[in-house]
Amino acid sequence: MSKSVFYHAGCPVCVSAEQDLLSLVGAENVNVVHVGINKEKVQEAESLGIKSVPALVTPNGNVLHINYGASIEDLKN
Amino acid sequence: MSKSVFYHAGCPVCVSAEQDLLSLVGAENVNVVHVGINKEKVQEAESLGIKSVPALVTPNGNVLHINYGASIEDLKN
Numbered sequence: 001m002s003k004s005v006f007y008h009a010g011c012p013v014c015v016s017a018e019q020d021l022l023s024l025v026g027a028e029n030v031n032v033v034h035v036g037i038n039k040e041k042v043q044e045a046e047s048l049g050i051k052s053v054p055a056l057v058t059p060n061g062n063v064l065h066i067n068y069g070a071s072i073e074d075l076k077n
Numbered sequence: 078m079s080k081s082v083f084y085h086a087g088c089p090v091c092v093s094a095e096q097d098l099l100s101l102v103g104a105e106n107v108n109v110v111h112v113g114i115n116k117e118k119v120q121e122a123e124s125l126g127i128k129s130v131p132a133l134v135t136p137n138g139n140v141l142h143i144n145y146g147a148s149i150e151d152l153k154n
Contacts, residue, residue, distance in 0.1 A: 016139065021141070023135070024081060024101075024102045024106075024135060025102060029101075056101075058100070058101060062097050063144075064094060064097060064098070064143050064144060065143065065144050065145075066141050066142065066143055067140075067141060067142050
């Protein structure tokens, strides 16, 4: 199985969701991208269809928006 | 690992999220509850902290709201 990618911004909602998902899906199956620190990843996240973080992009490219931490728009600044 | 529970209402957003999650987490690790058909499960979902479906309740009781299909309030009718 190719890896999923978990995009987050370091907020408490993100950290909580990350812990849950890595536990359920398996940490070895997920790459984690911090778009709050790596601003150049914001555009990448948006191009994948991510509207808010935390979000998990599945191996087949589907976006699962999980709970609500921050909108991608807010991370552009 | 005890099972997660996936609550949904049969809408397209729910079905899509269900397919993704069962694939990622493993179908054998998830119980699926259709709150659109089983109305008596709406109160159970609400008591677990679910505000909208689809949602995944993890083995440790955390609620992951995934994308957005329908609010629990709308399912009470």
